[in-house]
Amino acid sequence: MPTKADLSSADLDEIRQSALGAADPLGVAAELAGAVDAGRLADPGDAGHALTLAAEIAESRSKLDAALRYADRAIDAYGTRDDSQVAAVHALRARILFRAGRGDDAMAELEPLRPLLTRYSDAAAYVSAALVVGGRTRVAEEWLTEAVKVALDERGGSAEPASADDAGLLFFLLQQRHRTRHALGLPHDQHDNLADRLETKLANTTARAATASAEDLVFWPQAEFDRLLAEQPKLSEAYGETWDEHRAHLERELVRLAGAGRTGLALLPGSVTGLIRYAGSDGDPSDPQTRSGYAKQLAAAPGHISWPPERNGSCWCGSGNKYKKCCLPRSRG
Known part of the structure; x- marks a missing residue:
């Protein structure tokens, strides 16, 4: 060593x-x-x-x-x-x-x-x-x-x-x-x-996990999440009412996909500006088709966050805490 x-x-x-x-x-x-x-x-x-x-x-x-x-x-x-x-x-x-x-x-x-x-x-x-x-x-x-x-x-x-x-x-x-x-x-x-x-x-x-949409893995960092719900409150139904709920949903989904045999899992960081730009001036950012299309765009772009991190490594959510003390326990909720 x-x-x-x-x-x-x-x-x-x-x-x-x-x-x-x-x-x-x-x-x-x-x-x-x-x-x-x-x-x-x-x-x-x-x-x-x-x-x-x-x-x-x-x-x-x-x-x-x-x-x-x-x-x-x-x-x-x-x-x-x-x-x-x-x-x-x-x-x-x-x-x-x-x-x-x-x-x-x-x-x-x-x-x-x-x-x-x-x-x-x-x-x-x-x-x-x-x-x-x-x-x-x-x-x-x-x-x-x-x-x-x-x-x-x-x-x-x-x-x-x-x-x-x-x-x-x-x-x-x-x-x-x-x-x-x-x-x-x-x-x-x-x-x-x-x-x-x-x-x-x-x-x-x-089979269901293998065909899971990219939308299921879109991650909104805390500042983006707060802005998203402030500007598009209807999206709380899709992404959670709080950032803790949002992260817990993602962690559980990732654990489920891993348990079903999926490998190479990663989160797709989103931004409010990117979603609005994708929706266009006449589009509705909360429309399911818009969200799905934006997720696919993120999946095809760089900047993914690999999952899972090491237990003692920094958490994927960017909180600065260790994974084992942050989002890892959320999968058990």
Whole structure:
């Protein structure tokens, strides 16, 4: 890993992709820890991320003592934070403990994470993977079953979800449980059947996603959005009543398209001046055909915003915040 004055979030994501193929991956892990110690992170809040990465590298080389030290330091660095990244490093620590033959300690690490299964979709994967490494696949199935029941209860006994999007976190829990039960050779039950139905519905959206219009991905930066609704209030029906609603719609649409197999996704930044110019002096900017034509014009022009950004990278919306703290959570709303 090249020595840099400061390591950015983007640098850490690049290291994650390349470290295991480096000539000296353990040296990379040590340098990550050294960067934390020396204050060489562009964002000090990335210390937990850097140390978790160091722990993963050390674990991959079976340096379990070092991996455990890095994981402990990552947990300390995260402090009182309570999110999916913290759940991930605790699950990683449990995995390391399992591999070190400390099964009881590993289970003690995982037990507090059980409530997080119904809060973060990533947690189901982290925790169940750790349990499988420790030979506790049956426990993973039991925990996931309990989480599915809680998620169903939280829906208030409503009708079956109409789609994977409608199911939300429940869908991810059903998928993870379904895979775990398959690994155990267990017969299908009602929850497995629901997982199958939702996966079929998700697969059936592929054709619709493939033909999605460019209009669905037109993005109005905040200043443009405010001007748009001030001059064309009718367009709130198409683009949202608030900028938060507009961004949430776009993020959910992009997640849906990605889940349906679309690649090379990008947002198409619009401008009020451009829309009015496209409509012409006699045109109506709020007319659906005008909006569709303008979107196609944007799609054929340069200046697209690639999606998704890295979790720790700047958000696509231009807010200046990290993607993971800005628009990424909007897809779950």
